[in-house]
Amino acid sequence: MTAAPARLFDFIGGAEGAWRVDRIGAVSGDSLPAVARLQMVAADGSVDPADAAWRLRGITSNERYVERTEKQQLLARQPALGRPEATRAALIPIRKNAAWWAMTQDERRAVFEAQSRHIAIGLDYLPAVARRLHHCRDLASPQPFDFLTWFEYAPADAEAFEALVAALRASPEWAFVDREVDLRLSRDA
Numbered sequence: 001m002t003a004a005p006a007r008l009f010d011f012i013g014g015a016e017g018a019w020r021v022d023r024i025g026a027v028s029g030d031s032l033p034a035v036a037r038l039q040m041v042a043a044d045g046s047v048d049p050a051d052a053a054w055r056l057r058g059i060t061s062n063e064r065y066v067e068r069t070e071k072q073q074l075l076a077r078q079p080a081l082g083r084p085e086a087t088r089a090a091l092i093p094i095r096k097n098a099a100w101w102a103m104t105q106d107e108r109r110a111v112f113e114a115q116s117r118h119i120a121i122g123l124d125y126l127p128a129v130a131r132r133l134h135h136c137r138d139l140a141s142p143q144p145f146d147f148l149t150w151f152e153y154a155p156a157d158a159e160a161f162e163a164l165v166a167a168l169r170a171s172p173e174w175a176f177v178d179r180e181v182d183l184r185l186s187r188d189a
């Protein structure tokens with residue numbers, strides 16, 4: 001029997017890790033303490049550095065909003081994490097407000113796609129950008145964010161990535177974001 005893929009991940013800010021923190025700042029709400037390095041690890045207890053400044057935990061999950069035709073488009077275009085040329089990354093932890101969570105699933109989908117075109121916009125940036133979405137609300141202990149979003153891309157696609165985040169932040173979905181921190185990272189090739 002092969003082991004199930006890891007779903008629970010820790011993002012550990014501190015002095016160690018493959019990713020250098022090039023910049024860190026709040027888009028909405030409070031930022032996170034500045035750190036020099038970040039490591040992303042499967043949260044299996046094997047990595048627990050004593051000198052960590054902070055640790056954010058999230059879990060991958062089933063999709064909530066994607067429809068069949070979108071799923072096919074995503075599967076056809078989305079690259080895997082860990083491409084050797086993808087030496088830039090972004091960790092963008094996001095919390096949405098009570099109004100978002102008070103809506104029903106169909107109301108949220110309407111904001112997410114019909115009004116904001118999150119998937120349609122995102123598809124334009126594939127396969128340049130690889131991504132993984134981690135959920136935080138379903139963990140047993142309260143977490144400071146609802147989502148930990150993670151992206152990897154090559155330096156040549158850094159400008160395109162800025163255009164992507166700007167387009168999403170200008171969309172109606174982002175009116176529901178009440179805390180967002182943006183960390184940009186790089187690693188050696």
Ligand code: HEM
Binds near residue numbers: 064074119129151
């Ligand atoms: C690279 C292009 C992108 C694509 C293809 C993409 C695609 C998606 C898809 C398909 C989902 C829904 C998953 C589901 O059905 O549950 C999603 C959710 C999400 N994405 Fe993106 N995305 C992209 C970029 C971004 C960026 C740059 C950000 C942050 C600035 C972001 C933040 C989020 C968040 C917070 C969610 C969770 C929304 C919620 O459940 O309320 N995405 N994305």
